[in-house]
Amino acid sequence: MDSETNLSVTELREAWPLLDAGERVDGYRLLESEDAEGFFEELSTQDQLELLRALPEAQRRMRLRLLAPDDITDLLQQAVPEDRAKLVDLLEPPMRREVVALLAYAEDDAGGLMSPRFARVRPEMTVDEAILYLRRQAYERLETIYYAYVLDREQRLLGVASFRDLFQARGASLVRDIMRTDVVTALGDMDQEALAKLFAAHDLVALPIVDEAGRMKGIVTVDDIVDVVQEEATEDFQKIGGTVALEAPYLEVGFFSMFKKRAGWMIILFLGEMLTIRVMAGYETRLEQMVMLAVFLPLIISSGGNSGGQASTLVIRAMALGEVRLRDWTRVLVRELAAGLSLGCLLGVIGLTAIYLRGGDADEPLIRIAATVGASVLGVVLWGTLVGSMLPLLLRRAGFDPASASAPLVATLVDVTGLMVYFTVASVVLLR
Amino acid sequence: MDSETNLSVTELREAWPLLDAGERVDGYRLLESEDAEGFFEELSTQDQLELLRALPEAQRRMRLRLLAPDDITDLLQQAVPEDRAKLVDLLEPPMRREVVALLAYAEDDAGGLMSPRFARVRPEMTVDEAILYLRRQAYERLETIYYAYVLDREQRLLGVASFRDLFQARGASLVRDIMRTDVVTALGDMDQEALAKLFAAHDLVALPIVDEAGRMKGIVTVDDIVDVVQEEATEDFQKIGGTVALEAPYLEVGFFSMFKKRAGWMIILFLGEMLTIRVMAGYETRLEQMVMLAVFLPLIISSGGNSGGQASTLVIRAMALGEVRLRDWTRVLVRELAAGLSLGCLLGVIGLTAIYLRGGDADEPLIRIAATVGASVLGVVLWGTLVGSMLPLLLRRAGFDPASASAPLVATLVDVTGLMVYFTVASVVLLR
Numbered sequence: 001m002d003s004e005t006n007l008s009v010t011e012l013r014e015a016w017p018l019l020d021a022g023e024r025v026d027g028y029r030l031l032e033s034e035d036a037e038g039f040f041e042e043l044s045t046q047d048q049l050e051l052l053r054a055l056p057e058a059q060r061r062m063r064l065r066l067l068a069p070d071d072i073t074d075l076l077q078q079a080v081p082e083d084r085a086k087l088v089d090l091l092e093p094p095m096r097r098e099v100v101a102l103l104a105y106a107e108d109d110a111g112g113l114m115s116p117r118f119a120r121v122r123p124e125m126t127v128d129e130a131i132l133y134l135r136r137q138a139y140e141r142l143e144t145i146y147y148a149y150v151l152d153r154e155q156r157l158l159g160v161a162s163f164r165d166l167f168q169a170r171g172a173s174l175v176r177d178i179m180r181t182d183v184v185t186a187l188g189d190m191d192q193e194a195l196a197k198l199f200a201a202h203d204l205v206a207l208p209i210v211d212e213a214g215r216m217k218g219i220v221t222v223d224d225i226v227d228v229v230q231e232e233a234t235e236d237f238q239k240i241g242g243t244v245a246l247e248a249p250y251l252e253v254g255f256f257s258m259f260k261k262r263a264g265w266m267i268i269l270f271l272g273e274m275l276t277i278r279v280m281a282g283y284e285t286r287l288e289q290m291v292m293l294a295v296f297l298p299l300i301i302s303s304g305g306n307s308g309g310q311a312s313t314l315v316i317r318a319m320a321l322g323e324v325r326l327r328d329w330t331r332v333l334v335r336e337l338a339a340g341l342s343l344g345c346l347l348g349v350i351g352l353t354a355i356y357l358r359g360g361d362a363d364e365p366l367i368r369i370a371a372t373v374g375a376s377v378l379g380v381v382l383w384g385t386l387v388g389s390m391l392p393l394l395l396r397r398a399g400f401d402p403a404s405a406s407a408p409l410v411a412t413l414v415d416v417t418g419l420m421v422y423f424t425v426a427s428v429v430l431l432r
Numbered sequence: 433m434d435s436e437t438n439l440s441v442t443e444l445r446e447a448w449p450l451l452d453a454g455e456r457v458d459g460y461r462l463l464e465s466e467d468a469e470g471f472f473e474e475l476s477t478q479d480q481l482e483l484l485r486a487l488p489e490a491q492r493r494m495r496l497r498l499l500a501p502d503d504i505t506d507l508l509q510q511a512v513p514e515d516r517a518k519l520v521d522l523l524e525p526p527m528r529r530e531v532v533a534l535l536a537y538a539e540d541d542a543g544g545l546m547s548p549r550f551a552r553v554r555p556e557m558t559v560d561e562a563i564l565y566l567r568r569q570a571y572e573r574l575e576t577i578y579y580a581y582v583l584d585r586e587q588r589l590l591g592v593a594s595f596r597d598l599f600q601a602r603g604a605s606l607v608r609d610i611m612r613t614d615v616v617t618a619l620g621d622m623d624q625e626a627l628a629k630l631f632a633a634h635d636l637v638a639l640p641i642v643d644e645a646g647r648m649k650g651i652v653t654v655d656d657i658v659d660v661v662q663e664e665a666t667e668d669f670q671k672i673g674g675t676v677a678l679e680a681p682y683l684e685v686g687f688f689s690m691f692k693k694r695a696g697w698m699i700i701l702f703l704g705e706m707l708t709i710r711v712m713a714g715y716e717t718r719l720e721q722m723v724m725l726a727v728f729l730p731l732i733i734s735s736g737g738n739s740g741g742q743a744s745t746l747v748i749r750a751m752a753l754g755e756v757r758l759r760d761w762t763r764v765l766v767r768e769l770a771a772g773l774s775l776g777c778l779l780g781v782i783g784l785t786a787i788y789l790r791g792g793d794a795d796e797p798l799i800r801i802a803a804t805v806g807a808s809v810l811g812v813v814l815w816g817t818l819v820g821s822m823l824p825l826l827l828r829r830a831g832f833d834p835a836s837a838s839a840p841l842v843a844t845l846v847d848v849t850g851l852m853v854y855f856t857v858a859s860v861v862l863l864r
Contacts, residue, residue, distance in 0.1 A: 205654075250746060263775060267782065271782070280726065291716060297726065298705065301734070302840075309673055310840070324682055338687060
């Protein structure tokens with residue numbers, strides 16, 4: 001083959017996002033075969049699927065063989081049903097059995113992240129035997145050989161010994177006597193977000209997954225947890241911005257799918273915001289008496305929205321990190337009351353002063369107008385802060401995702417009530 | 433000691449968030465000494481500092497001895513200067529040297545995350561010698577003994593051999609011949625966010641940190657990267673919500689510090705939003721001609737804020753994940769133009785229809801009012817989407833953090849222009 005026609009991995013990696021599906025396959029085929037292996041492994045699951053679909057069967061089989069069982073499972077879970085069956089057929093029988101067992105777990109569960117390939121030893125082995133035995137297992141494609149899991153004949157997990165434990169022990173001691181038995185484990189159906197918290201709380205590098213009977217099914221390693229943490233944060237981000245989770249890189253989501261994920265909340269928010277028309281219409285005669293009231297409307301309602309969005313993002317993130325739990329709600333309430341009051345006073349005073357100093361030619365005494373705006377800003381900011389901080393907790397209490405208390409949702413709720421606050425204050429101070 | 437007065441770790445862990453500093457120390461002292469060690473290690477750095485400050489010197493020295501050099505460095509970086517000096521004095525001389533070297537790196541850099549305790553072997557050792565040598569190193573408190581780093585006499589990194597590599601090789605081969613030389617490394621001053629991307633791109637478990645001359649300084653392990661990823665996501669969350677990064681758990685930030693971190697952006701946004709007063713005042717005569725225009729104001733401006741916030745969160749997160757880079761700006765622009773137009777049309781039509789069907793007793797023909805609102809919603813949503821998606825890219829271009837393009841900042845920018853769009857459309861359609 002003419003080496004001139006070969007492409008370097010770096011060139012392809014650079015060009016990748018700009019290529020369409022056909023060009024990607026063509027480019028991929030121009031890689032040296034060794035480069036092609038490495039490049040395939042670094043692609044996202046979606047890109048791997050796309051490539052696999054386009055490659056001839058022999059190549060497809062070869063590429064699949066590069067992947068670990070948990071990665072193949074991910075791939076299959078994202079494939080369309082007809083592709084899935086074809087891909088499963090390409091697997092060697094032992095791998096097929098492992099993958100089919102893993103497919104039983106949901107993608108977002110601990111079981112969906114685990115690899116069934118872990119190093120196992122018996123409790124009655126000596127340390128020297130265990131090290132020798134692990135040395136033999138090093139040839140198999142295990143997830144890690146750093147931890148040796150001690151299982152009984154029924155595959156029940158009795159304990160764990162790290163390499164370091166084995167190396168530090170006398171060679172003639174029994175594994176049973178040197179293993180650690182206070183092992184943190186999880187069930188296969190544990191949610192991946194809860195699993196990530198378990199890793200963080202115990203500073204784990206690997207965690208065994210067991211079934212109800214204590215039989216070990218696989219291990220999850222911390223490198224997979226990094227992806228989980230990114231993924232969960234991304235979902236929360238998108239929800240807070242008022243989008244349904246995209247579940248794919250921004251530039252790779254098709255137009256129609258992107259539209260659907262964004263339109264849903266926008267419609268709900270728009271319909272919610274239409275309530276403001278009704279409220280405003282109710283005050284139309286007030287407005288006719290004093291058109292100048294309308295001048296301060298955008299300022300007032302945006303203050304409520306901003307402070308509400310600030311409070312809700314803080315509380316949602318704190319809940320996602322486990323820093324705030326449901327039972328902490330009174331502590332959150334007290335903090336946010338204080339924050340809302342002080343921020344409200346601060347902004348209220350700024351508003352009052354600015355309007356007073358700016359002057360104007362209204363019929364009403366300027367100080368009354370300034371006081372109306374100042375007091376309304378205080379009320380709206382306080383109210384926004386309370387709604388923003390309590391809504392995520394209420395949603396969790398009702399069994400929903402707190403991240404649905406997005407900044408725009410809070411703003412919409414606060415807008416409607418904010419108008420009422422403003423016109424009520426105006427009625428008291430200005431229009432008798 | 434009366435065992436009745438002992439506290440279990442679980443009890444203390446539960447009560448911890450509700451206790452003040454004094455109660456925490458008292459509670460901590462009631463733990464069995466073995467429990468106390470474990471409990472201390474699982475505390476946050478802030479809590480560890482607080483406890484250390486309250487414990488007598490002998491205990492303080494004991495607790496410090498439990499920690500790895502990178503953790504002690506973290507602790508010192510968060511301590512007030514006078515405590516820092518006292519704590520450094522408590523360290524044993526070898527540990528003190530290590531920690532002082534680590535303190536030279538900024539907390540958010542790769543150097544601030546690394547541990548100087550890694551397993552090292554020489555290139556001219558045989559595999560059997562290397563394994564034996566590692567077995568001896570297992571007694572030292574190394575970060576991991578899974579990877580053996582091959583250094584020359586000048587401490588320059590030549591390659592790496594995992595345990596698995598060593599176990600698979602013949603015992604008589606030389607480390608030099610079996611080591612991998614394509615090692616991914618980083619400099620100590622690499623930003624931790626970039627480091628996390630490096631881990632993700634190469635699926636790394638550990639990464640050696642070197643200086644400009646290629647001398648190995650330490651390793652960073654993937655479990656620290658989990659914390660980095662959480663931390664960076666939290667910062668972005670808080671910025672998007674319009675807060676300066678809290679840098680501590682929500683419930684542990686003091687009132688005044690919380691106020692300062694929230695008030696800054698709120699004041700800027702409020703002052704920005706005061707521009708709407710000027711714009712509104714400019715249209716006051718228009719409003720007097722037709723008070724009904726004010727009725728739709730909240731709906732119009734919130735539509736712009738919502739769509740802008742949605743676009744900016746999507747783009748900010750995609751940029752943080754490296755999915756969107758500066759040079760992708762045209763692709764983002766095209767996508768967001770399409771999204772803004774279609775969302776704008778959808779909401780515009782909903783608005784137009786709802787107002788038309790609802791009816792009213794205005795002097796103007798209803799269809800004109802409905803058309804004004806519909807067209808304004810389209811314009812404002814399109815504009816909001818464009819501002820929201822382009823602002824993060826512009827900020828990055830200018831050297832700022834894209835996450836500063838918070839939803840409330842975008843909303844504020846869009847509010848001012850949104851009013852102009854609305855009144856311009858109204859002038860054309862309604863008021864000739």
